[in-house]
Amino acid sequence: MRSVLTMALLLVLLVLQPSAAMAAEKIFDLQIEQRKVVRPGASVRVVKGDAVTLRWHSDEAVQLHMHGYDIQLDVAAGTPAEMRFDAKVSGRYPVTSHGFGPKHGNEHGHSHGHEALLYVEVYPE
Numbered sequence: 001m002r003s004v005l006t007m008a009l010l011l012v013l014l015v016l017q018p019s020a021a022m023a024a025e026k027i028f029d030l031q032i033e034q035r036k037v038v039r040p041g042a043s044v045r046v047v048k049g050d051a052v053t054l055r056w057h058s059d060e061a062v063q064l065h066m067h068g069y070d071i072q073l074d075v076a077a078g079t080p081a082e083m084r085f086d087a088k089v090s091g092r093y094p095v096t097s098h099g100f101g102p103k104h105g106n107e108h109g110h111s112h113g114h115e116a117l118l119y120v121e122v123y124p125e
Helices: 002-022
Strands: 027-031 038-039 043-047 049-056 060-067 072-075 081-086 093-101 118-123
Touching: 049 060, 049 072, 060 081, 072 081, 072 093
Parallel strands: 027 049, 043 118
Antiparallel strands: 027 038, 049 081, 060 072, 060 093, 093 118
C-alpha cells in the first residue's frame, strides 16, 4: 500500500512539474518615442504563470496604466521605469497613457480610453 502511495505521489509531481518548469521570468525593454511604442511593437506575449517585467523608456514624462491588472506607473523622460506583475489571468490587456508631459492627465496629452500604446497578451499554460 505504501509503494502505491509513493508511486501516486511521484506521478502527481511529474504531471505538475512541466507547467512549473514552463513558467519563466520575462523582461521586455519598451521604447516610447513621440508618444508611440517603437520597440518592440504593438504587443508582447507571455504565458500564464510568467513573472513579467515591462521596462519602459520614454522621450518625455508619461503616466502609464495597464488595464486588467490595474497597474499604474510614472515614467520620467530618459529614466527607465519598471512595471512588474505575475501573469495570473489569461487575456489581452491594453497599456494606455494617462498623460504625457510634466502635467499628467491634461487634455492635450491624455490618451486614456482611446488608443492603446501596447497590448500585453497572456496565454494559457
